[in-house]
Amino acid sequence: MLLVVLLLVTSCGVAAEETVTVLGPWDPGGKEGKAFLATLDRFTRDTGIEVRYRGVRTVNAILRLSDLAGSAPDVAVLSSPAELARYARAGRLARLPRDPGVQERQYLALDDPARPYGVVVKTDLKSLVWYDRTVGTAAAAPFTSFADLVERGQQVRARGGVVPWCIGVKSGAESGWPGTDWIEDILLHLYGADAYERWARGDLAWTSAEVRGAWLAWHRLLETSGMLTQSRTMLLTAWNEHPPTPCAMEHQASFLRPQGWGVHPFPGDNSAVSVDVAGLFHDRPAARRLLAFLASRQGQQEWTGRAGGGFFSPRTDLDRAAAYRGDDIGLLVANRLAGSSRCLDGSDFMPQAVGTAFATAVLEFLADPRAEALDGILGRVEEVRRSVPPADWLRDACS
Structure with a gap:
């Protein structure tokens, strides 16, 4: 855990304006992590903004350590909306501006719906x-x-x-x-x-x-x-x-x-459903652009295509038939997520x-x-x- 925190500290100090640090739950060497890294590469090619990703299973523990050390990543992705909300209540998260490219169903808010604290970037069907x-x-x-x-x-x-x-x-x-x-x-x-x-x-x-x-x-x-x-x-x-x-x-x-x-x-x-929700710990333009891209139709379609049927989007406007062509189970799950009444x-x-x-x-x-x-x-x-x-x-x- 300390090693990851040190890596976050190091990466925060290099080319700060054009580098975004991200902490998330997907192992960079695994299928999910490779798909996420490929999606980040697409963002870098389109914007010139470098993204440095650290993937660990114990995101909550690492995030707390990095927060204590003053080295929190720009963006963190957690599987617990309640845990991310705890940071929002403590004033550690930037409230997110509404982006026209993000669907309303992707935002999570506390007391003020107009000032969400997180955006859902990935979802899975539990039922x-x-x-x-x-x-x-x-x-x-x-x-x-x-x-x-x-x-x-x-x-x-x-x-x-x-x-x-x-x-x-x-x-x-x-x-x-x-x-x-x-x-x-x-x-x-x-x-x-x-x-x-x-x-x-x-x-x-x-x-x-x-x-x-x-x-x-x-x-x-x-x-x-x-x-x-x-x-x-x-x-x-x-x-x-x-x-x-x-x-x-x-x-x-x-x-x-x-x-x-x-x-x-x-x-x-x-x-x-379970969700992976992203929060903004450092309110910088580059970090906001990355968050908007990851939640956008373009970013979600890219992520879906890279994951080979292992990624399910919270959005309702993706071309699901194309994304899950030849994968009847993947299409069933994606349609269920888009069409049924959902509870977190x-x-x-x-x-x-x-x-x-x-x-x-x-x-x-x-x-x-x-x-x-x-x-x-x-x-x-x-x-x-x-x-x-x-x-x-x-x-x-x-x-």
Whole structure:
């Protein structure tokens, strides 16, 4: 972490007016990072402005260190709108001027819609269920309801030979988040966007009938498919790995695409999405130009083309048919993102303390997956919710 901070310090001191420093979550050596670097190269060719990018998985930690050292990058891209909002409240972010080339749906604002603190540059669809085409599962047909989803798991279990669901929640210090995705989708699809919005902005208690009902529904799905006997395995399996026993279906976002698998949208008209949102830490013309380019139709189309179907835009005006030609799954995801009612990932949208308590609750639940233990688990998260000042909550998760 210190090395990255030093690199940021060094890069900030060279040709400051025509060099922009960027901190983001994409590994420069990986597919996503290479696509992003190629997009930055296009910006440099068009403008003559050099961009120096540092890609790390621990963006939040690096950003806090660099901020303390007075060496924050010009632009930082985070996967947590709430974390970026914390910098805005502290006065560390420049409020963004409205740009005619950026769609309204890309901006995130606090108390003043006219002065957004961040712009969404990338998005992923969370509301997906992947299925293995090779094991003859009962998941080949689209799901019509959550009850249908539960029944398919029962059918796979009855046939035997494979585990119905692939579930792993291990993710280092962020372990538990794949389980939070389950709860978010279930709550959204069983109780609707209004209940989800109240919950995400801190107005719906964790002990409410809706939130408790979502957890009990997940418990029912796991129990009827025989997965509760696998709860220890879930805790020890990484989010991007499958357990030793073959599994038939997986609830996972568009950024994890199992090779050769098919996919269906999670049942319902609403979709949960995760976003990568960029903020401006140094209000310089070159940095503003880069941010506007990354969010623009030109920049997003360039990024999409470079990523080879692995990038999904928050914009609605891209040529999706051309971008995902020959990629039916990519086109399905892109159309769903552009056309469905969308709600931001709840654990990313909530204050960090609540999001952390949410992930911890998933780990506690899987360690002791008894329905009667749930009230105590949710009560502890509710205590955290009540301790967070109202001003720390974001609004409009589903707008």
